[in-house]
Amino acid sequence: MRILIADDDPQLVRALRITLSAHGYDVVAAADGAAAVTLAAQTHPDLLLLDLGMPHLNGVEVIQALRGWTTAPIVVVSGRTGSADKVEALDAGADDYVTKPFQVDELLARLRALSRRIGPAGGDPVVTFGDVTVDLAAKAATRGGTRIHLTPTEWRMLEFLARNPGALVTRQTLLKDIWGSDQVTDSGYLRLYMSQLRKKLEPDPAHPRHLLTESGMGYRLVLDPAAS
Known part of the structure; x- marks a missing residue:
């Protein structure tokens, strides 16, 4: 390397x-x-x-x-x-x-x-939910075949959730992954970025089906709501 x-x-x-x-x-x-x-x-x-x-x-x-x-x-x-x-x-x-x-x-x-x-580019998975495809190797998200522009921070948040589909990702885990410190506190940053992701990726951002908030804990990416 x-x-x-x-x-x-x-x-x-x-x-x-x-x-x-x-x-x-x-x-x-x-x-x-x-x-x-x-x-x-x-x-x-x-x-x-x-x-x-x-x-x-x-x-x-x-x-x-x-x-x-x-x-x-x-x-x-x-x-x-x-x-x-x-x-x-x-x-x-x-x-x-x-x-x-x-x-x-x-x-x-x-x-x-x-x-x-x-990891090696060929080993990174592609995660799909609804009409959204998240290509972890290409660091890109598309919706209905159209590439969605994400800021670096939005991408990191989506990437972490996509690498852990279905799992609860706590706020503190996201803060440490994105900002690199246990000392950073959530002053509304995560809610803001999650709101932006929902606007870009959810069919109905006000009633999200995939990017879910677990009250008081964190967030979860649900690939197939019908199977939950």
Whole structure:
């Protein structure tokens, strides 16, 4: 697996290169945001580690540029601990957020988890409910054959539910998966994104049949309401 590291701290890049190479990863590195975008286009990494505070293009701008053409997992590794920075990066399309300083074992575990979650493209299932098809490999949802535009956060919420059809997914689980922290509290974010998903995917958003709320607990994706 090839990993691109984008960080303007040469000591950190060197340490990560040594550690990741020792664990079998092929590592390429860029010292600023513009170089990261160029190198990503040239080398097509399987996963990217990005700092937020880089020169030329910052981390969020790099994520936005990359998400125009790649679905490779992006992990932000940053010294910024504010929830606003995390939300901005994740909304832009990052898959995870690790705060500096970090334990190497934790970072490696997160990389392994992302590798399992994304998996080989051919192994990802296609989930259908009503006239909606969710292609987990292509990271796309269609309704009646027409592709539905979803924001990165809407997609992550739908993807998590689609990977666990029929199961209750608690609010805290979704908050941790989407925003990457147990400390984030639900201030109406999940209700807002669920409302948007229902408008885009449910035949009657006011009376949902598939994207259901379990009062006081979380949400559930029901593929076939008649069988429930």
